[in-house]
Structure formats: structure tokens, C-alpha cells
Amino acid sequence: MKVNGADRPAPADPRRLLSDHLRHDLGLTGTHVGCEHGVCGCCTVLLDGAPVRSCLMLAVQAEGHHITTIEGLAAKGSPLHPVQQAFHETHGLQCGFCTPGFVMSVVGLLARNPNPTAEEIDEGISGNLCRCTGYASIRRAVQRAAELSRQ
Amino acid sequence: MTTRWFGERVHRVEDDRLLRGQGRFTDDIDEGALESYIVRSPHAHARIRSIDVTAARAVPGVAAVYTAADLPFGQTDLPILIPHPNLTHGRTQRCLASEVVRYAGEAVAFVVAESRAIAEDAAELVEVDYEPLPVVITPEVAARAEHLVHDDVPGNVAAEMKQEVGDVDAALAAAPHHQRLHFRYERAAAAPMEARAVWARWSTAEHKLTVYDSTQSPTSIRGGLAVLFGLPEASVEVIAPDVGGGFGPKIMLFYPDELLVPYAAMTLGRPVKWTEDRQEHFTAVNQERAQVHEVEVGFDGDGKVLALSDDFIHDGGAYTPYGIILPIITAGQLPGPYRVPNLRVRFRDVYTNATPTSPYRGAGRPHACFVMERTLDAIAAELGLERAEVRRRNLIQPDEFPYDVGLAWQDGNSVVYDSGDYPALLEKALHSLGPRPTGDHVGMGLAMYVEGTGVGPYEGAHVQVLVSGRVVAATGIPSQGQAHATVWAQIVADELGVDVADVEVTSGDTRRFAWGVGTFASRGAVTAGNAMGVAARMVAEKAKQVAADHLEADPADLELAGGQVRVKGSPQRGMPLGAVAVLSNPVRYAFGGGTEAATQFTARARTGPPLREGEQPGLEATGYYSPPGSTWAAGCHAAWVRVDPRSFRLEILKYVVVHDCGRVINPMVVEGQIEGGVAQGIGGAFYERLAYDAEGQLRNASFMEFLMPYATEIPPIQIEHIETPSPLNPLGIKGVGEAGVIPVGAVIASAVEEAFGVQITEMPLSPLKLFELAAQSTSASTSTSTR
Numbered sequence: 055m056k057v058n059g060a061d062r063p064a065p066a067d068p069r070r071l072l073s074d075h076l077r078h079d080l081g082l083t084g085t086h087v088g089c090e091h092g093v094c095g096c097c098t099v100l101l102d103g104a105p106v107r108s109c110l111m112l113a114v115q116a117e118g119h120h121i122t123t124i125e126g127l128a129a130k131g132s133p134l135h136p137v138q139q140a141f142h143e144t145h146g147l148q149c150g151f152c153t154p155g156f157v158m159s160v161v162g163l164l165a166r167n168p169n170p171t172a173e174e175i176d177e178g179i180s181g182n183l184c185r186c187t188g189y190a191s192i193r194r195a196v197q198r199a200a201e202l203s204r205q
Numbered sequence: 206m207t208t209r210w211f212g213e214r215v216h217r218v219e220d221d222r223l224l225r226g227q228g229r230f231t232d233d234i235d236e237g238a239l240e241s242y243i244v245r246s247p248h249a250h251a252r253i254r255s256i257d258v259t260a261a262r263a264v265p266g267v268a269a270v271y272t273a274a275d276l277p278f279g280q281t282d283l284p285i286l287i288p289h290p291n292l293t294h295g296r297t298q299r300c301l302a303s304e305v306v307r308y309a310g311e312a313v314a315f316v317v318a319e320s321r322a323i324a325e326d327a328a329e330l331v332e333v334d335y336e337p338l339p340v341v342i343t344p345e346v347a348a349r350a351e352h353l354v355h356d357d358v359p360g361n362v363a364a365e366m367k368q369e370v371g372d373v374d375a376a377l378a379a380a381p382h383h384q385r386l387h388f389r390y391e392r393a394a395a396a397p398m399e400a401r402a403v404w405a406r407w408s409t410a411e412h413k414l415t416v417y418d419s420t421q422s423p424t425s426i427r428g429g430l431a432v433l434f435g436l437p438e439a440s441v442e443v444i445a446p447d448v449g450g451g452f453g454p455k456i457m458l459f460y461p462d463e464l465l466v467p468y469a470a471m472t473l474g475r476p477v478k479w480t481e482d483r484q485e486h487f488t489a490v491n492q493e494r495a496q497v498h499e500v501e502v503g504f505d506g507d508g509k510v511l512a513l514s515d516d517f518i519h520d521g522g523a524y525t526p527y528g529i530i531l532p533i534i535t536a537g538q539l540p541g542p543y544r545v546p547n548l549r550v551r552f553r554d555v556y557t558n559a560t561p562t563s564p565y566r567g568a569g570r571p572h573a574c575f576v577m578e579r580t581l582d583a584i585a586a587e588l589g590l591e592r593a594e595v596r597r598r599n600l601i602q603p604d605e606f607p608y609d610v611g612l613a614w615q616d617g618n619s620v621v622y623d624s625g626d627y628p629a630l631l632e633k634a635l636h637s638l639g640p641r642p643t644g645d646h647v648g649m650g651l652a653m654y655v656e657g658t659g660v661g662p663y664e665g666a667h668v669q670v671l672v673s674g675r676v677v678a679a680t681g682i683p684s685q686g687q688a689h690a691t692v693w694a695q696i697v698a699d700e701l702g703v704d705v706a707d708v709e710v711t712s713g714d715t716r717r718f719a720w721g722v723g724t725f726a727s728r729g730a731v732t733a734g735n736a737m738g739v740a741a742r743m744v745a746e747k748a749k750q751v752a753a754d755h756l757e758a759d760p761a762d763l764e765l766a767g768g769q770v771r772v773k774g775s776p777q778r779g780m781p782l783g784a785v786a787v788l789s790n791p792v793r794y795a796f797g798g799g800t801e802a803a804t805q806f807t808a809r810a811r812t813g814p815p816l817r818e819g820e821q822p823g824l825e826a827t828g829y830y831s832p833p834g835s836t837w838a839a840g841c842h843a844a845w846v847r848v849d850p851r852s853f854r855l856e857i858l859k860y861v862v863v864h865d866c867g868r869v870i871n872p873m874v875v876e877g878q879i880e881g882g883v884a885q886g887i888g889g890a891f892y893e894r895l896a897y898d899a900e901g902q903l904r905n906a907s908f909m910e911f912l913m914p915y916a917t918e919i920p921p922i923q924i925e926h927i928e929t930p931s932p933l934n935p936l937g938i939k940g941v942g943e944a945g946v947i948p949v950g951a952v953i954a955s956a957v958e959e960a961f962g963v964q965i966t967e968m969p970l971s972p973l974k975l976f977e978l979a980a981q982s983t984s985a986s987t988s989t990s991t992r
Contacts, residue, residue, distance in 0.1 A: 083230075134224060134225070175916075
């Protein structure tokens with residue numbers, strides 16, 4: 055599988071979850087695990103560009119696919135990705151635990167729909183739980199990300 | 206000062222790291238750690254006949270399996286964190302149960318292995334023989350005491366407390382109107398997105414224990430581990446790294462893992478980590494909110510409350526490690542922003558076979574607010590008055606502060622409101638709420654609250670200007686997302702006249718600051734924020750003293766601005782703060798960074814020893830702030846709510862918050878706290894419910910069935926501020942962390958009652974609950990009409 059553009063070896067353990075493989079075998083700890091039953095969305099990554107829950111996949115299922123994690127959006131030292139930048143500008147994160155999952159969901163959402171309506175934004179982030187923000191600032195982040203992506 | 210940062214919407218300095226996936230949460234730390242799993246009781250109440258770990262120990266890859274018998278502290282009761290004279294029957298659990306388990310989820314054995322998978326596999330082989338005992342669930346059942354949770358606690362009553370202001374019986378007897386009301390709140394869960402985790406390493410060479418813990422109080426954990434293991438505190442360091450939300454339960458200590466993981470690391474000579482999974486978080490982590498209230502209120506024809514008596518039962522859970530803080534807060538906050546001339550509050554804190562309770566955001570306050578606000582609504586209904594008008598007539602007025610309520614408060618003082626303007630909150634909220642939307646089944650919700658914030662005993666801070674001119678600051682309390690690194694940088698930057706980007710704040714790391722209490726009770730900004738201010742002012746004074754000699758000026762004529770110490774009115778006569786830091790430390794050996802300026806043969810501006818008596822090297826200071834009492838924030842929430850008459854779904858058409866937390870350090874952060882609090886309140890009012898069955902099993906211990914709101918359930922929140930500065934602290938601030946959540950249950954209840962015409966006396970509601978209430982109400986009216 056390719057992870058953030060680089061070839062990565064397959065996991066040794068066939069029962070390894072993709073989320074655990076990313077975090078504990080590849081050291082990509084930006085992908086978080088909040089429930090391990092596919093509800094909270096903290097572990098969201100892109101599989102061939104589409105958001106998926108990495109806790110509901112075995113790592114071996116990602117063989118032959120492209121995985122993008124939060125670490126793959128902006129290289130070290132380079133400016134934030136527009137979605138990351140938008141979350142910063144709108145105070146779209148507090149504790150930051152759900153944030154990578156939200157950011158990946160929004161990247162996926164805007165790739166499909168660069169100009170989402172308010173309802174489409176709610177729908178687009180309704181697979182992710184946040185316990186800190188109350189979502190208002192995350193909605194603003196999606197709108198701002200859409201603006202920044204158009205620039 | 207050139208720029209004032211206090212009050213500005215400064216964007217957060219902690220964001221970049223978190224947004225890039227470079228945050229450091231406890232489970233992110235590995236370093237070759239062994240992994241672990243806790244065997245927990247499946248029974249809510251049972252006697253343990255035997256525990257057999259032979260098979261588990263034999264699994265390849267298992268490093269150790271511990272039961273109580275294997276621990277030197279196995280027979281030690283964990284501490285009662287907050288003793289109280291009224292807590293006559295306080296009971297705590299042991300690290301691992303060996304005789305009786307009293308809630309489903311209580312820890313029984315601890316397995317350490319090369320991997321988590323091996324640990325879980327081995328845990329399944331731990332054989333525990335349980336003899337089930339009768340289960341006591343719900344506060345009402347506990348109070349009946351047909352069965353006991355603890356054999357030696359009669360009536361299941363851990364504590365009883367009664368307070369009275371005025372003469373309630375006489376005032377009730379004389380009051381022209383009366384009502385008796387019954388209210389009920391169920392259990393709720395904080396459910397932070399990061400469950401708990403602990404990582405520990407023992408270094409024999411350094412004789413040092415290092416613990417990473419997703420706790421809200423690393424300083425207390427450090428103190429406790431030092432006591433338990435007989436180590437000097439200097440040999441224990443505890444770090445709360447990035448913590449993925451706390452909301453109260455992470456202030457509880459000690460959870461068994463907080464002792465087991467360090468002990469295993471010390472015993473096995475390897476780092477050990479434990480990460481909680483979501484299912485165990487639901488029962489292993491403290492909960493809150495279940496109370497049952499019986500109220501009698503007497504009032505006059507104008508709707509003025511003359512006397513109020515409240516007798517309530519608090520569901521303490523299986524143990525009382527946190528003392529009776531929760532019911533004390535409920536009692537103390539009961540009257541809220543209203544004058545209640547004759548007031549009696551009695552509570553009993555009872556044991557049940559459910560997870561222990563300790564504060565969850567709001568901590569006793571949402572229930573108090575619900576009881577008082579529902580009572581005022583009942584008065585309005587009886588007298589045919591507007592709900593707002595009844596509140597207007599009972600509010601404490603702005604000229605009555607400080608206002609002594611006469612009840613006990615959680616810090617050992619009594620409840621004394623320091624400042625506020627409650628009528629302004631109400632009028633502003635009503636104005637912002639605007640006219641009633643068109644359509645059927647729409648109701649208005651309205652509730653007001655006070656919030657005792659910023660409790661002591663104290664916090665401290667260390668502030669240092671480096672020779673580079675950059676500033677580092679540290680405090681003991683950790684952050685779980687409250688933007689501490691940003692708002693404290695704002696405070697320090699103002700005092701030192703530097704850019705906020707030049708201040709780097711560390712919090713929750715005992716290596717950097719070892720003293721302090723913790724992050725809870727909306728206290729961080731008040732206590733640690735003021736401590737930052739104190740320390741930074743000490744540094745500023747020292748900078749003036751050091752620079753004065755070199756600038757040949759009186760310290761009183763100097764100011765800190767633009768990163769310089771300079772003469773007021775002559776900004777060209779100044780020196781950079783970094784240069785002052787150099788001069789503050791007379792050195793023999795220049796080590797770079799401009800330190801040659803502080804060596805002995807360079808120009809010395811004054812005679813005498815390089816450090817005068819009483820002077821200390823370094824441009825740094827440690828300061829503390831200890832509040833004389835709580836600061837009392839307040840607010841008013843108002844909403845238009847529609848209930849769908851067929852699906853019983855809730856549609857919040859408009860939600861307005863007017864809030865007063867004194868002087869606001871960073872409005873962006875405060876609004877974020879309020880928006881998040883309101884969302885949690887909405888979840889707790891209509892979606893989230895811990896569904897215990899009669900056997901003490903939590904039937905919905907997953908996010909599939911415990912319904913936390915997504916964005917689709919949370920409306921936009923309109924927020925406005927008023928500022929009545931607190932007279933109690935130099936910065937004039939009050940806390941805000943819990944504010945958003947407190948009145949939401951009362952607001953939703955009030956709105957639903959009007960929208961739907963059914964009386965609401967319980968929290969939480971749900972579509973099913975409304976359906977049942979509507980059905981009861983229909984059948985009641987049908988039976989009335991046929992009579």
C-alpha cells in the first residue's frame with residue numbers, strides 16, 4: 055500500500071486494524087482512535103481519496119490502495135493545507151483529538167463538492183463526533199476551507 | 206505597553222501541531238512499552254469466591270498478571286479525596302477488588318503482555334468465581350435500603366446534610382400560594398473523545414519514575430505516587446501531555462490503572478502502557494447527574510418566592526472517592542440568581558451498584574438549575590404570569606453585591622456572589638431571542654444560572670525571559686483543549702510588553718512546574734491565569750531593577766514595551782528584554798547568546814557584589830494566586846424550540862446565550878467554551894442517557910447506542926457577553942468552562958412543556974419519552990372527559 059505517497063510494507067499480523075497499523079507500526083499517530091466501532095470518526099483517513107474509518111478496516115485490506123493520513127496533507131515546515139488553515143482561523147478545534155478525523159472528512163467532502171451548502175456541510179461532517187466545539191466553529195471551518203480552496 | 210493582548214481574539218498557538226497530526230496524546234507514546242488490559246467485573250454486585258490467573262500467566266508473551274494479592278498496596282483502600290464531616294460513611298474501592306465487587310466495570314485483575322492483543326487474549330483466561338448479590342440501582346431504590354451496597358453502611362446513606370436560611374416552615378405556612386414538585390435527573394457521561402490512558406517508565410539508573418497520564422491533575426498524581434511508592438517527590442515526574450477532552454472525570458484519582466501501570470513498570474523494569482477502550486470507558490470512568498428532588502415552594506400573588514424547601518437524594522454510585530462535593534454544589538447553587546429569603550436544602554448521598562460519581566462538566570449545577578427554573582415556571586403557570594416576569598421579580602439586583610446566600614460552598618467558604626448584573630442578562634437574552642416564530646408546537650425556553658468558578662486552593666506559575674528575549678512560562682495544571690497556551694501567553698505578553706508569539710507556555714508537566722491542583726470547576730483561567738499575571742509582574746519588576754542600573758534611570762521611570770525595557774517618554778533609551786536577561790545573571794564564563802555582557806571585566810554599572818543580598822540570578826519568577834473565594838459567573842439562555850408532533854423530534858429554531866464571566870481574556874476561546882457546553886447540554890437534555898437495567902448492567906455502553914449529538918443535532922448558538930469584573934482577583938476574570946451546559950436542560954424542558962403541553966419534570970428527554978408523556982396526557986384527558 056501507499057501511505058501518504060510512499061510505499062509501505064504490508065502488516066505482519068493479518069488481524070491488525072488499519073488504524074493500529076498506521077499508529078503503531080508506521081508511527082503515524084495523528085490518526086486517532088476514539089471508539090473502535092466506527093461511530094466517532096476520529097480515525098478517518100482517505101482511501102483512494104475518499105474518507106473511510108480506519109478502525110473498521112484490516113490493514114491488509116488496504117493493500118494496493120492509496121492511504122492519506124493527516125500527516126500527508128502538509129509537509130513539515132510548509133504551510134498548512136487549506137482545510138487545516140481554515141480550522142485554525144475559525145477555532146475549529148479545542149482538544150484536537152477528533153480534529154484529524156474531521157479534517158480528513160472535510161478534505162473528502164470538498165473534493166466531491168467544492169461549494170457545499172449549509173445542509174451539505176452538516177451532512178458532510180455528520181460522521182464525526184466532537185465533544186468540545188459544539189460544531190459551530192467546525193461549520194465555519196468548512197465554509198472557510200471552501201473559500202481558501204477556491205483561492 | 207504597545208499592544209494589549211488581553212481581550213483580543215488571538216488565534217491559538219496550539220493549533221498548528223494538532224492540525225498536522227503532531228499532537229502527543231498518551232497512547233501516542235510507545236518507546237517499547239509492554240501493553241496491558243484490565244479484567245473487570247461483569248457483575249454489579251457480587252462476592253468474589255476465587256480468582257485463578259494460572260492459565261493467563263502461562264500464555265506466551267504475558268509478562269505479568271496481577272491480582273490484589275500480588276500488590277503491596279492490594280489491601281489499601283484508595284483515598285477519599287475530599288473528606289467532609291458529613292461524610293460519615295465514606296467508602297472507597299481498592300485498586301483491584303478481591304472480596305466484593307460493587308459495580309459492573311470494577312477492576313479485578315491486571316494483565317501485562319508484549320502486545321495488547323496478547324494481554325486481551327490472556328485476560329479471557331482469568332477465571333473469577335463470582336457469587337452474585339442483590340443489586341441496588343437508582344437513588345430511590347437505594348434510599349429504600351431493602352438491600353445494602355456496603356454491609357456496614359446502614360440505609361445506603363454515605364452522607365446527609367441539611368442547611369437552612371431563615372425560617373422555612375413559618376414562611377411556607379404564611380405563604381398565600383404553595384406547590385409541591387418532584388424532579389428527577391438521570392445519570393450522564395462526559396464521554397471525552399479520548400478515553401483514558403497511562404504510560405509509565407522506571408529508570409533504575411536515575412531512580413526516577415516517569416508517568417504520562419491523561420489526567421486533569423498531574424500534580425496530585427505525582428504526590429500520590431510518591432506517597433504510595435515511598436519515593437521523594439523529586440523522583441516522580443507526571444506529565445499530562447495533549448489530553449483529548451476531560452470534562453471532569455479525568456480529575457478523579459486514582460483510577461486503578463494510575464497505580465497499576467507505574468507499579469508494573471517499576472516491577473518489570475520496562476515501560477508499561479494502558480489504553481482504555483471505549484466500552485470500558487463507559488463503566489470504568491466516573492459518571493454523574495442522577496438526583497431526585499422533592500420541592501415545596503411558597504410564593505405570593507406576584508410570583509415572588511417566599512420560601513423553598515428541597516429534599517434530594519444524590520446517587521453517589523458504588524463508592525465516594527470524591528466525597529460529597531456534587532450534592533454540596535447542587536445545594537449551594539440551588540437558588541441561582543434569585544432571592545429566596547427562606548431556604549432549606551437537605552440531601553442524602555446514597556450508594557448504588559453503579560459506577561462511582563464525580564464531577565462532569567456542570568458538576569451538580571445543571572440539576573440545581575433545573576429544579577429552580579422548573580419551580581419558577583410552575584409558579585408562572587399557576588399565577589398566569591409570563592415566565593420572564595416571574596424571574597424579573599425574583600432576581601438579585603446589581604446593587605446587592607456581594608450577596609451572601611448563606612449556604613455552604615465546595616471550597617469550605619459559604620456561597621457569596623462577588624458581582625453580577627442578572628437583570629441585564631435576562632433583558633438582553635429576551636431582546637436577542639426576538640419574536641415567536643410562526644407555526645404550531647413551538648415553545649420558548651428560558652433559564653438563568655449562576656456558576657461558582659475559580660475555586661482554590663491555589664495555582665502557581667513560573668515565567669522566565671530567556672537570553673534570546675523569548676519568554677517561557679509554565680503552570681502545573683494541564684489543558685484538555687481550553688487554549689491555556691494561548692490565553693496565558695496573552696496575559697504574560699501584556700505584563701512583559703512582548704509579542705504573544707514570543708511566549709511559550711507549558712502546562713501539566715511536573716518537570717516544569719511541580720505545584721498546583723488541577724483543571725476543574727472552571728478554575729483554570731482564574732487561578733493559573735492570575736498566577737501567570739503575578740509571576741509576569743514579578744519578572745517585569747525585576748527587569749526594571751536590572752535595567753535601571755544600566756540605563757541610569759529610576760526603575761519607576763521604566764516601562765516594558767515592544768520587547769524592550771525603556772524609559773517612559775524616551776523610547777530610544779532602552780534595552781531589549783533578552784539583554785536584561787543576560788545582565789540579570791552575572792557570569793564568569795560567557796557561553797554565547799550575548800552573555801559576554803554579563804562577565805566581570807565588561808562595564809559594570811554599579812559597585813558591590815554582582816548579586817546584592819536578596820537578589821536572585823535570572824530574569825525569572827515564580828508566582829502564586831490563591832483566591833479568597835469563588836468568582837460567580839452567570840448567564841441567561843433562551844430558545845425557540847419546535848417539537849414535531851409525529852416523530853417527537855426536537856428542532857431548536859433559535860438558541861441565545863448571554864453570558865457574564867467577568868473580563869474576557871479571549872472572546873474566541875470563551876465562545877468556543879460556551880458553544881461546546883451548550884452542545885453537551887443539548888446532548889444531555891434530549892439524546893444521551895445511561896441506560897442501566899435493574900441488574901446494574903449499562904445496556905448502551907457504546908457510541909452506537911449512547912447517542913452523542915453530531916453536527917446535525919446542534920443548532921447555531923447566538924452568544925453575547927456582558928462583563929461585570931470580579932473584584933476578587935487582579936485580572937477581574939471569572940471561569941467559563943462549565944457555563945454552557947448548566948441551564949440547557951431547564952431551557953429545553955421549559956420550551957418542550959410549552960410547545961407540547963405536557964409537564965416536564967425529568968431529564969433527559971427523548972422522542973420516546975415525549976411520545977409516552979403525550980400518550981399519558983391524551984389518556985388522562987380522555988378519561989377526564991368521559992367521567
